[in-house]
Amino acid sequence: MFRGIHHIALICNDYPRSKAFYTELLGLRILAETWRAERQSWKLDLEVPGGGRLELFSFPDAPPRPSHPEARGLRHLAFAVEDVRAAADRLTGLGIAVEPIRRDALTDRLFTFFADPDGLPLELYEL
Structure with missing residues (x-):
């Protein structure tokens, strides 16, 4: 049934900063960048070497992700x-x-x- 992981979606707070981090610092290649006016949100598709993608979203007013201590989820x-x-x-x-x-x-x-x-x-x- 499953053939692999297609993508992992991340929501960021500061789109330009996160875009630079993943593309310029980590070196992931941009596959597509889309402004979605109805959601006031960017969607950036990044290629992960070896297969798969990262999708970077910039939803306005997204709440912070609990991380420390460990939270449920990713x-x-x-x-x-x-x-x-x-x-x-x-x-x-x-x-x-x-x-x-x-x-x-x-x-x-x-x-x-x-x-x-x-x-x-x-x-x-x-x-």
């Missing part, structure tokens, strides 16, 4: 990388705070977390 979004240390160093060099690198006790893989401009937890997970 916990975080993980990006697969070849080298966690190199990816973390790149983000740090761009001024993005990255947590210390840890080792997954179940898989023995390296991972770390950082956050997008709205505080959504993002993970780097080594293949």
Whole structure:
């Protein structure tokens, strides 16, 4: 039945800031950008390497997402990388705070977390 994940939708507070974060800093390619006047909202379709998409929305007056302590729902979004240390160093060099690198006790893989401009937890997970 399922063939994969098609997209993940994110709602941001500051559209230009989030667009720059995901495209300029993280390097995701823009597939489409649409202004939806009836909703006073931008929709940005971004290509995730390896398949799938991120949809970035800018709904006006969206409430903040509870994150800390952990809340129900989407916990975080993980990006697969070849080298966690190199990816973390790149983000740090761009001024993005990255947590210390840890080792997954179940898989023995390296991972770390950082956050997008709205505080959504993002993970780097080594293949």
